[in-house]
Amino acid sequence: MHQLENLYRQIIMDHYKHPRNKGLKDDPTYQTRRIKNPSCGDDVTIQSKVVNGIVKDVRHDGSGCSICCSSASVLSQRMKDETVDDALALVDDYLTMIINKDKKLNEALDDALAYQGVRDFPARVKCATIAWKAFADTLKKG
Amino acid sequence: MKARKDEFPILTSQRLVYLDTAASSLTPKRVIEKMNEYYGEYPVNVHRGVYALSHRATEQYTNARQTIADFIGAAFEEVVFTRGASSALNLVALTYGAQHLNSGDEVIVSELEHHSHVLPWQQIAKKTGAKLIYVPLAKDGRITVEAFKSVLTDKTKIVALTHVSNVMGYVTPLEEIIPLAHEKGAIVSVDAAQSAPHMPLDVKQLDADFLAFSGHKMCGPTGIGVLYGKRALLEGLEPLEYGGDMNDNVEKDGGTWKDTPYKFETGTPPIAEALGLAEAIHYLSSIGFDTVRAHEHALFKRALAGLRTIPDITVYNPEADTGIVNFNIDGVHPHDAVSFFDEDHVALRAGHHCAQLLIKWLAVPATLRASFYVYNDERDVDTFLDVVRRARDFFKEIGF
Numbered sequence A: 001m002h003q004l005e006n007l008y009r010q011i012i013m014d015h016y017k018h019p020r021n022k023g024l025k026d027d028p029t030y031q032t033r034r035i036k037n038p039s040c041g042d043d044v045t046i047q048s049k050v051v052n053g054i055v056k057d058v059r060h061d062g063s064g065c066s067i068c069c070s071s072a073s074v075l076s077q078r079m080k081d082e083t084v085d086d087a088l089a090l091v092d093d094y095l096t097m098i099i100n101k102d103k104k105l106n107e108a109l110d111d112a113l114a115y116q117g118v119r120d121f122p123a124r125v126k127c128a129t130i131a132w133k134a135f136a137d138t139l140k141k142g
Numbered sequence B: 001m002k003a004r005k006d007e008f009p010i011l012t013s014q015r016l017v018y019l020d021t022a023a024s025s026l027t028p029k030r031v032i033e034k035m036n037e038y039y040g041e042y043p044v045n046v047h048r049g050v051y052a053l054s055h056r057a058t059e060q061y062t063n064a065r066q067t068i069a070d071f072i073g074a075a076f077e078e079v080v081f082t083r084g085a086s087s088a089l090n091l092v093a094l095t096y097g098a099q100h101l102n103s104g105d106e107v108i109v110s111e112l113e114h115h116s117h118v119l120p121w122q123q124i125a126k127k128t129g130a131k132l133i134y135v136p137l138a139k140d141g142r143i144t145v146e147a148f149k150s151v152l153t154d155k156t157k158i159v160a161l162t163h164v165s166n167v168m169g170y171v172t173p174l175e176e177i178i179p180l181a182h183e184k185g186a187i188v189s190v191d192a193a194q195s196a197p198h199m200p201l202d203v204k205q206l207d208a209d210f211l212a213f214s215g216h217k218m219c220g221p222t223g224i225g226v227l228y229g230k231r232a233l234l235e236g237l238e239p240l241e242y243g244g245d246m247n248d249n250v251e252k253d254g255g256t257w258k259d260t261p262y263k264f265e266t267g268t269p270p271i272a273e274a275l276g277l278a279e280a281i282h283y284l285s286s287i288g289f290d291t292v293r294a295h296e297h298a299l300f301k302r303a304l305a306g307l308r309t310i311p312d313i314t315v316y317n318p319e320a321d322t323g324i325v326n327f328n329i330d331g332v333h334p335h336d337a338v339s340f341f342d343e344d345h346v347a348l349r350a351g352h353h354c355a356q357l358l359i360k361w362l363a364v365p366a367t368l369r370a371s372f373y374v375y376n377d378e379r380d381v382d383t384f385l386d387v388v389r390r391a392r393d394f395f396k397e398i399g400f
């Protein structure tokens, strides 16, 4: 119970209730990637706009649980103005944080550090990672 | 009846309120021991060796099939072993469906079906030009005889319906539907994955043409299931898979097949699993299927009464006939809710339960499902209700 409380109390509820950068752009300069998790119904679309190797904007839309939706919002804020290389490195650090307890945390993840609690809920790892994986895919496409 | 907790090793070795039987049941000690007996005492192939050990394995394997045949009121030859209900239901579509359907024929299915009883028919319909017709569900999500009559026509060739819905816990009125289908000359495929484990079942009385179920939902192991088919129907079918064991005679340009059930079972079968399933049936029969059913439904009623006292709960199947409760905490995604249950060692299912058509019909993203079995008791239900109450309070408090 405590662990769940810690997990939700932080950034997550704020971004779930008040998502930032939500809604997709009908703009061909954005790269788009949609990922669904058919087993639970999470369905996330991420868009990124890269100009001269810098992530200028990240948009998201979709439906799912609070962990899934809020992590897309946190991602969209955190990645703005990062270089593509730094953004991909941050995605790696985020995925490592959630999957591997023993690795040192990258403090630069900032608000996204809230999701370290997901480690205690292995069944929720997918929820917390699909938006970030979709984002990495958009960068690799672009 | 008294809940049978001490017969299940997983329940004696850890704190667990297990409410996900509709996905897979727990395994009693005697089933585990029966499978160990095979691996410890006669772990050899069946039907092949002419030595004593192989004879013993073959005898056990043969007895297992007879046990299963007796359990559903079928003949030995009418029981085909498969990997599970899904592969049994596919076998019907890929053999009977593929060999009998023509363009313009109609196959009646429903939105209550598990994916494995609708996708195979969709695929076969596409290949043969047959049409899928959905029984319109009643307001509460049931298949009614009236609704079935409204879609039954002279073009109906196959009726593929679930006996018990794995999400709503409704029993389909098959005793009335099957004779109506037969009057039109249609055959009926029954998905019994959620009925065989929970209630008395007699395929002859039901007059089902094909009927499928899985071992792992009825105290048996994974990796084994059963397809029952009327002997005359099975005899008329060309097998789906070819190879060892299923043939009589092999020549350079062809072969001849064994009789049913063997012609449908190429390769080394899941031997320990067959013995395990037969043992599970002995176990459940020793309790009595009427008793099992009454026990589960009493637990359902207790759960429903409790849920009605908790605010912000929607139950989608308050009139369920079996031990399945399908519900949500309003405003809380089931995946958020289920982590709360997990922390309190209450295992239930969140998602679409392999029944996306029904979840779409309900017009929700997903649901929570609790399902009861012989090892659950009133205390489990009360623990469950307590966690629902605390989960609801928690999520509302943090702003859901």
Ligand SMILES: Cc1ncc(COP(=O)(O)O)c(C=O)c1O
Pocket (backbone or CB within 6 Å): B022, B023, B083, B084, B085, B086, B087, B114, B116, B117, B162, B164, B165, B166, B191, B193, B194, B214, B216, B225, B354
């Ligand atoms: C109604 C129903 N049909 C079919 C199946 C498929 O069973 P299996 O996964 O054992 O093949 C299930 C279980 O998931 C079910 O509940």
